[in-house]
């Protein structure tokens with residue numbers, strides 16, 4: 625596995641690989657990797673010849689009051705993990721390599737960036753879209769693997785790649801969970817024992833929402849109320865939002881129709897971290 629910190633050298637190496645007929649799989653990360661990232665790398669390794677992992681804690685996607693300085697980092701451990709999962713290339717640039725001058729050009733995916741995470745973190749998705757656009761430009765034509773855990777991010781990136789005709793196929797991969805259902809996240813490291821238990825309420829609420837739909841509930845408002853009630857009943861969790869949304873546009877859905885694909889999403893603060901989760905559900909046909 626080769627480790628690069630220079631855009632030019634990295635780009636030249638990948639161009640040479642592609643010229644020789646190799647396909648490129650790309651897993652963008654901010655490091656401090658967990659089993660969820662590793663499944664993305666393994667999938668890329670199963671489907672592509674060259675497997676690139678980027679490790680870059682992107683300052684543009686953190687607001688001034690957020691955890692940029694303390695975001696967990698462990699490059700040596702990350703390198704070991706991705707080598708074991710089949711990565712052939714790691715791109716771990718410095719901030720000055722990525723942003724040598726003040727960033728005047730940003731990418732904003734309107735509408736998809738505004739609700740939910742965007743309402744809580746108004747500058748977040750422009751930071752994500754800008755760094756991912758830059759990474760796509762550096763990596764070049766590839767399949768890019770993203771976890772569904774950050775479902776809104778996946779929708780934003782997918783739309784950006786389509787709108788800007790980027791030579792990238794964006795692949796969404798299922799959320800990886802702990803055995804008790806907690807969605808894996810680098811920020812779970814901030815949870816103490818009690819908070820870790822309390823955090824399970826988010827997945828429980830989503831499951832209850834999906835079960836209500838499967839049992840016949842057809843009002844998005846009722847499903848939202850049910851999920852919000854479950855999260856609000858957990859004293860250690862502070863509810864941010866619950867949503868019943870169209871999986872492509874992320875628009876709220878109120879009247880659920882038979883056969884409709886939906887995404888149930890939720891976020892809550894549990895101790896220090898804001899935790900996100902989501903699940904998919906299909907509205908059953910009337911029997």
Ligand code: PAF
Nearest residue numbers: 652653654682752755774
């Ligand atoms: O999901 C993440 O880790 C980040 O938002 C990403 C996509 C690597 C961009 O910095």
